[in-house]
Amino acid sequence: MTEESSANFSGVGVTRRTVLGTGAGVAVATILPMQPAIAQDTPSLKETGRTLSVSTTVNGRDIVLEIDSRASLLDLLRERVGLTGTKKGCDHGQCGACTVHLDGQAVVSCLTLAAKVDGRHVMTIEGLADEVSLHPMQTAFIDCDALQCGYCTPGQIMSAVACVRHGHATDRTSIRQFMSGNICRCGAYAGIVAAIEGVAANSRKG
Numbered sequence: 001m002t003e004e005s006s007a008n009f010s011g012v013g014v015t016r017r018t019v020l021g022t023g024a025g026v027a028v029a030t031i032l033p034m035q036p037a038i039a040q041d042t043p044s045l046k047e048t049g050r051t052l053s054v055s056t057t058v059n060g061r062d063i064v065l066e067i068d069s070r071a072s073l074l075d076l077l078r079e080r081v082g083l084t085g086t087k088k089g090c091d092h093g094q095c096g097a098c099t100v101h102l103d104g105q106a107v108v109s110c111l112t113l114a115a116k117v118d119g120r121h122v123m124t125i126e127g128l129a130d131e132v133s134l135h136p137m138q139t140a141f142i143d144c145d146a147l148q149c150g151y152c153t154p155g156q157i158m159s160a161v162a163c164v165r166h167g168h169a170t171d172r173t174s175i176r177q178f179m180s181g182n183i184c185r186c187g188a189y190a191g192i193v194a195a196i197e198g199v200a201a202n203s204r205k206g
């Protein structure tokens with residue numbers, strides 16, 4: 001059979017070139033972004049009354065911002081404050097990559113409205129270490145090889161700190177239960193649990 005020979009599907013003469021050509025067309029159509037509809041006379045956010053002012057503390061720094069009232073804390077941190085250590089994984093509260101502390105409690109920032117942090121304290125992975133040394137949990141993650149690609153790691157560490165702080169690191173089962181909302185696609189779970197166990201043991205000694 002030659003390159004151009006016909007593969008007659010259901011009585012329709014179709015050549016290999018036809019099939020490849022059609023497939024490529026579909027692929028290109030899939031890749032090319034949809035042309036955005038031309039927005040005419042779209043009111044600004046201010047005009048729609050959808051903005052509000054938020055005054056919060058992020059990693060000890062006071063911040064006042066005019067925000068879209070529908071914005072998530074995750075987008076506020078990454079896109080407005082420039083703190084990109086907090087990762088966007090699923091953006092649906094399913095993976096824990098975006099975990100931060102809000103008034104000391106671990107929360108998924110993708111499901112937390114930025115408007116809700118007004119007058120409150122946010123801590124991200126960037127605020128955990130002090131000027132001279134890493135937080136003990138960060139050191140333990142390194143020592144226990146508790147990461148591979150590192151994408152989930154900021155969220156894992158923020159949850160791990162909360163796990164120890166709130167007394168949930170009493171044994172491996174409790175640790176796993178508390179950390180169950182933090183997914184690691186690299187499967188570094190053994191190291192993560194070991195890191196938390198180590199920090200918890202040291203905090204009991206100290």
Ligand code: FES
Nearest residue numbers: 089090091096110
């Ligand atoms: S990005 Fe927030 S839980 Fe996945």
Ligand code: FES
Nearest residue numbers: 148150184185186
């Ligand atoms: S280290 Fe890769 S997803 Fe957890």
